[in-house]
Amino acid sequence: MLVEALRVMFREGCEAPLRHHHEIAAGGAPSGTMLLMPAWIPGRYLGVKLANVFPGNGARALPAVQALYILCSGETGEVLATLDGNELTARRTVAASALAAACLARRDSETLLLVGAGRLAKLMAQAHAAVRPLRHIMVWGRDAAKAAALAGELRDAFAQVSVADDIASAMARADIVSCMTLSREPLVHGAWLQPGTHLDLVGGFRPDMRETDDEAVRRASVFIDTPGAIHEAGDIAAPLATGALALDDIRADLAALVRAAHPGRTDEKEITLFKSVGAAQEDLAAAILCYERALARREAA
Template sequence: MITLNADEARAALDLPSVIEALRAMFRDGCEAPVRHHHAIAAEGQPTATMLLMPAWLAGRYLGVKLVNVFPGNGARGLPAVQGVYLLFSGETGELIASIEGNELTARRTVAASALAASYLAREDAATLLVVGTGRLAHLMPHAHAAVRPVRKVLVWGRDQAKAAALARDLAGQGFAASAAADLPAAVAEADIVSSVTLSREPLVRGAWLKPGAHLDLVGGFTPEMREADDDALRRASVFIDTPGALQEAGDIVVPLTTGVLRKEEIRADLAALTRGEHPGRTRPDEITFFKSVGAAAEDLAAAMLAYQRARAATARPTP
């Protein structure tokens, strides 16, 4: 059995390769039941969530990710998401890999956003606004830069000191990065807006989006969480990662419930985009709206990639 810690998973999962692994997985498909989603009471802090996410390719691989999301961890200096991925042989059921789940989750999540942007963002999109300052905010510029010519990065966070620190880090990594104090102005400037927060109230207003902008909503994963308002949906062509967003994403569930959005108005998911069943962006001035909640298929694709690379490094045949 192979065990990959966070550093080893990071080395095996470069973002361009993960994006292409996800593209192939969504195009070709796999079996991925609805994930188990359990609220966990945590005394003195926000309610936590336990997720169990299985997926398999018959006769090849099967796996499951176990994830705990503790929103109160930020106050402890810990990541909100903690998890592990277990990969099994699809022939025998034996455990063949254990992969640190936080790195795998972060990288497949930003890769899914970049995959969507490869169909939905303007080809000349060069300015990215990242809303949030956590783990995903550090990776999101690199992911979008793998598919679009992103050079300028604006960072907005409720904690301006954290936003400034992240901007300095990104500047050191080659981006023209700066902290944004004025969120409406930053949204209005951006070609791509990626929101990676655990907000329960809309942060991004549709009225602020410029023609041709692409809005990428990543952080919310329950019906009670929202990162954008109803106007963003009214002005945009709406896309989702998987049908799971219809039940789990507050940015989709609430507008469906109130009648702001009708199910038939959702243009496509990532499977349809990767299979060419929908063209994605159709006009330069079109505003596109992408909501992801994460999918077990993404985890399986990333785990397979990490495992196969680890096996290749030791010159052992893969099952």
């Protein structure tokens, strides 16, 4: 349902100003980022998300993202609901990746490699499985214990689940590679990409974060969620700066894909790359879906 809600939102559009970024010192830990993300549909709904992203939280056994979403009436401005921003962010993030995969991944994609074993990874597997016939899930994580634990959780839902010890060899078998880390150095190298692979990059949201290298964008047809990715994501901004990627090389964003302004994948051997940084319209679509379903359940009761 959320994939479809995002499809409708990107097709019909809404008002979504550029989000605010504020760097926050965190003592001896890596600095954090405060994000403010407003969006509204005139006369219907307006909402804003406050998200604090602190990469050092892993050492404290805390999620890297702490967030709150406030949904309001677009007619009166009154608060209609507050939502767990972490859950909303996680679910709309994976739904956006699934929406992109529905346009870009091969229809017969059966094997997914998860790069990263955080809380997003299980949802990512479920989301991709909603749009492609996944059977085999491979999990790679810098923390082997976390990767093994996630693999154990996924075995209830998928026929084959394994822990990948080496990213390069796992990529040789993957149809879809989904990266969900806060890495500042490339983990996935373009030389490892096989013909027909779809590469899904969701972790990095700042120019100093990278999950893949310049060679990946040289070899791939590049797509983004919104134009914000051009400036905010190191996986796009860095190769633009080095000349490995030109603005004209970026094929389309999600809005163009769902409006059929671009056909998406055009060849079974084409390597496709989708980079998302998240967008306020995705949060708004998810919040509206949650709120309206809650109202429907209340009325049904």
